[in-house]
Amino acid sequence: MTKKFVMASVLAVLTAGVVFSQTDFAEMAKNTITVDVGPTIIGVGIGVAGDMLGGGEGLSSSGFGIGAQYERQITQKFSAALRFAYLGGGVGMSDSSDQGGANINTSLGINMSSFSIEGHARFYPWGRTFFLDGMLGYANMGVKFSGNMFGTDELSGHKEEVSANMDASQGFFKMGAKIGWRISFGKNGGFTFEPAFGYSYGIGIGDSVGVQLSKQINNSSGVDIGDSFDQIFNLIQNFIFIGGPRMTLAFGWRF
Numbered sequence: 001m002t003k004k005f006v007m008a009s010v011l012a013v014l015t016a017g018v019v020f021s022q023t024d025f026a027e028m029a030k031n032t033i034t035v036d037v038g039p040t041i042i043g044v045g046i047g048v049a050g051d052m053l054g055g056g057e058g059l060s061s062s063g064f065g066i067g068a069q070y071e072r073q074i075t076q077k078f079s080a081a082l083r084f085a086y087l088g089g090g091v092g093m094s095d096s097s098d099q100g101g102a103n104i105n106t107s108l109g110i111n112m113s114s115f116s117i118e119g120h121a122r123f124y125p126w127g128r129t130f131f132l133d134g135m136l137g138y139a140n141m142g143v144k145f146s147g148n149m150f151g152t153d154e155l156s157g158h159k160e161e162v163s164a165n166m167d168a169s170q171g172f173f174k175m176g177a178k179i180g181w182r183i184s185f186g187k188n189g190g191f192t193f194e195p196a197f198g199y200s201y202g203i204g205i206g207d208s209v210g211v212q213l214s215k216q217i218n219n220s221s222g223v224d225i226g227d228s229f230d231q232i233f234n235l236i237q238n239f240i241f242i243g244g245p246r247m248t249l250a251f252g253w254r255f
Helices: 004-021 036-056 209-219 226-241
Strands: 030-036 061-075 078-099 104-121 131-154 160-183 190-206 244-255
Touching: 030 078, 030 190, 030 226, 036 061, 036 078, 036 244, 061 244, 078 131, 104 160, 104 226, 131 190, 131 209, 131 226, 160 209, 160 244, 190 226, 209 226, 226 244
Parallel strands: none
Antiparallel strands: 030 061, 030 244, 061 078, 078 104, 104 131, 131 160, 160 190, 190 244
């Protein structure tokens, strides 16, 4: 019964979108502003994944994302859009222990964030709800490490503090494609819901974040960590912060 109800609801929504969108171009609502909670879901997922991996022992994590878009209808079947998106997440760890008569307090944090500015061209094959979307844009990903170790000798009371901070960022040419449905719940415009699915990819400009961080570690400590950082951050940028599969769940208004 539940499955039948869900299917009936989905069909009703799609049917409503198709019916309400059958308007001549001269009378069509040509402007659409939407807010996308797809990045918000990814941000929440970052926070939840960090908490699960850390097991709640001295580790905390958080994440947030959001997207906003303005679309202008050019013809019945073509439109252009400008979109901005942000995604950020962080993980912090703290630990306290007694070592050799000294109390050691250690903290480590890593924060990652990305933003993108994208231009979209859309094609509506039937001039209604379903669309094909192509995208070109610019994106940037930044990473910041912060570390601090504070020790106090329990006998002499001598205190010593050591801190280490690193940060790096990289720009990307971004491209992508997706398919989706712009479903309006009014005869001509009004409240709009837009689900879409696609894939995006970034071409890095200059040294990658992993390479930059590896160089900083080598210069400050003389330790060569090879390409391990580069492999890790390439995976993160290609599938989470810059590229990878993308789901759009946007809500807005057509006018």
